[in-house]
Amino acid sequence: MRIEQLSYLAAVTRHGSLRRASEQLHVSQPALSEAIRKLEQELGVTLLDRHRSGARISPAGQELLQPIVDVLESVDRLKAAAGHQATTRRLLRIGTVNAGTASLVLPAVRAFQTANCATVVEVRNLQQDEIHVCLAEGTLDLGLVNLLDGDDVPPDLEATPLLVGRPAAVLPAGHPLTAGASVSVDELRAERFVAMRSGYLMHRFAHRLFGADLPTRWHSTDGAEMGKMMVAEGIGLTVLPDYSVLGDPLERAGLIVTRPLLGDTTVITMAALHRRQTRLPPAIVEVLGHLRERARHALPDRAAA
Structure with missing residues (x-):
């Protein structure tokens, strides 16, 4: 098992197809596919469901995705601690319903990038159900949604209230x-x-x-x-x-x-969602802090306690 194989699988999951992942990684599609097949053979599970329309992570792959992400993040931390100059640029993926884009997401991203110029931020406007699915699959790191009274979030996700309104x-x-x-x-x-x-x-x-x-x-x-x-x-x-x-x-x-x-x-609440984890990655913690700060200063009478 090689680190490249794990990063290839994460890239296919993130970009939705072998072709787009190969373009982003500058690796040929056949080489990418073969590396993941060898990883599947070594683990004894099918990690990708391959279709003409693209490759999507399989149920077995979903169960292994978080440990894979944890391994890749640990490698990044090790490289940073060792002063490795070639540490791969990090990608932070945020999904949002339109209601939060202008007032919260964009100011928070601007503040985050001031101190994290090497991190690439991807913001996607999605419907709430799509945000739930992408967070569960690991193709989003953070999602902003609106919740009506009595709405529940999926049990594998955790919500941080940001704004309360009518x-x-x-x-x-x-x-x-x-x-x-x-x-x-x-x-x-x-x-x-x-x-x-x-x-x-x-x-x-x-x-x-x-x-x-x-x-x-x-x-x-x-x-x-x-x-x-x-x-x-x-x-x-x-x-x-x-x-x-x-x-x-x-x-x-x-x-x-x-x-x-x-x-x-x-009452409507805007909340930030992320996957339940023992320890949140520092980038998500930092963006959550910027979102809360923006909510307190931009609309203090509607910021969640």
């Missing part, structure tokens, strides 16, 4: 409903409504809010960022966590505003 109506500046202190469900129902697509938490909340009597003029989109832009352009109104709008560039520019929902007491 669903709010998002309106274009100058809209007649901005004259009121709050917006009722009936008022929203009478407007063109921009909903998040199925799979997003706010899609689920919109159906809970409206019940069986949905707005007759209903648009849908992927993620909070596009939803806010559609509101700013006058395409319709939407409902988002208040913390995803406050401090947003469109809100700071005076193009969109929020109003609380009349009579609604729902």
Whole structure:
């Protein structure tokens, strides 16, 4: 067993195919595939399920992935301790729902990179279920999601609450409903409504809010960022966590505003998820610290305790 074989398997898992992994590692695809086959023969398990569409880690490979990652991290620490100048650049992979991108993720990444210029950070906008799967598979290191009252996270993941807020109506500046202190469900129902697509938490909340009597003029989109832009352009109104709008560039520019929902007491929490581990890698600990710090300073009245 060689360290290169372990790093090859981790790369295929991370990039989703032998071809993309070989391109990133600058190793020929046949050589990469053969190295992993020899590792499978030595361990006596099938590590990759190979299909025409690409290679995906097998269930047996998933069970071994964390020990493999631990070995690779230990090798990196050993090289660093020995002053090895060729230590491979680290990759930190963050998945986020759109609601956390502008207010938390990007400022935290900027702060992290100030002190970790050699670490490559990959940020992916994903739906919540995709974040759960990628964290479980080891293809993400950290994920930011929104949680409604009563929502549970998978037992193999651990959540760090960051922001606590309420669903709010998002309106274009100058809209007649901005004259009121709050917006009722009936008022929203009478407007063109921009909903998040199925799979997003706010899609689920919109159906809970409206019940069986949905707005007759209903648009849908992927993620909070596009939803806010559609509101700013006058395409319709939407409902988002208040913390995803406050401090947003469109809100700071005076193009969109929020109003609380009349009579609604729902609480939404933005949380950072990671796999349960005895010891978190230092990079994840550092990014979590930046996320908490950003939440406390950017939106102090909505930061989680």
